[in-house]
Amino acid sequence: MAGFPAALSPRLRKASIWMLYLLGLLPAAWGFWLGATGRLPGNPVKEFEHLLGLWALRFLIATLAVTPLRDLSGINLLRYRRALGLLAFWYVLMHFTTYMVLDQFLNVAAIVEDITRRPFITIGMAGLLMLVPLALTSNNWSIRKLGSRWGKLHRLVYVAAAAGALHYAMSVKIVGPQQWIYIAIIALLLAWRPLRPYFNARKRRRRPPEKPA
Numbered sequence: 001m002a003g004f005p006a007a008l009s010p011r012l013r014k015a016s017i018w019m020l021y022l023l024g025l026l027p028a029a030w031g032f033w034l035g036a037t038g039r040l041p042g043n044p045v046k047e048f049e050h051l052l053g054l055w056a057l058r059f060l061i062a063t064l065a066v067t068p069l070r071d072l073s074g075i076n077l078l079r080y081r082r083a084l085g086l087l088a089f090w091y092v093l094m095h096f097t098t099y100m101v102l103d104q105f106l107n108v109a110a111i112v113e114d115i116t117r118r119p120f121i122t123i124g125m126a127g128l129l130m131l132v133p134l135a136l137t138s139n140n141w142s143i144r145k146l147g148s149r150w151g152k153l154h155r156l157v158y159v160a161a162a163a164g165a166l167h168y169a170m171s172v173k174i175v176g177p178q179q180w181i182y183i184a185i186i187a188l189l190l191a192w193r194p195l196r197p198y199f200n201a202r203k204r205r206r207r208p209p210e211k212p213a
């Protein structure tokens, strides 16, 4: 399993990334279809908005999980990280668009008031704004141009994920088990970053010395 993406031919690898984009957008398309055909329960706009917000959070989690997964199990999904990050961004953007168009009917004054007066929306907006430069610089050209600054800029994803989790917790009256699960997963993934150098150094020390050829 560890060698799975590497074992694919370059064409299959590329195809698998496009497949991930397609599969990743399915929940949005499915939710939209259910909403448009009157099959979403309760308030369909809210249901659709929630579905998009939750998938945004899931893709943020998947993006952050790539590195710990490689460190802990050797499974290397680095090739899929850009697609996962972009899917998270698109879901946040669709979540925001749904809020603006279907929830607030493009009433700019109401939207601005919400963003400035309701802390959970302010935090969500901050999360979205942080993801914008990351999405814009996710291409190979930007990676080459920015050099080491690229890595530093992309650390913003940790803050965006924390903002997303906080926004989720604050969007409900009572923080229940579902919110706690998301908060705990994101907290663990963020905690991994400072622990990582120690873990990897220990792993290197434990590795048996290579036999001379």
Ligand code: HEM
Residues within 6 Å of the ligand: 046, 049, 050, 051, 052, 053, 054, 056, 057, 092, 095, 096, 099, 115, 121, 123, 124, 125, 126, 127, 128, 160, 163, 164, 165, 167, 168, 171
């Ligand atoms: C990183 C960015 C964001 C993430 C990860 C995110 C995620 C979520 C999640 C998971 C929920 C709750 C879904 C549920 O209860 O099942 C939610 C609710 C909500 N979000 Fe976001 N969101 C983000 C940004 C935004 C932005 C930019 C706005 C608008 C300016 C926004 C507006 C809302 C609203 C209005 C609700 C609650 C709707 C309600 O129950 O009345 N979110 N969001």
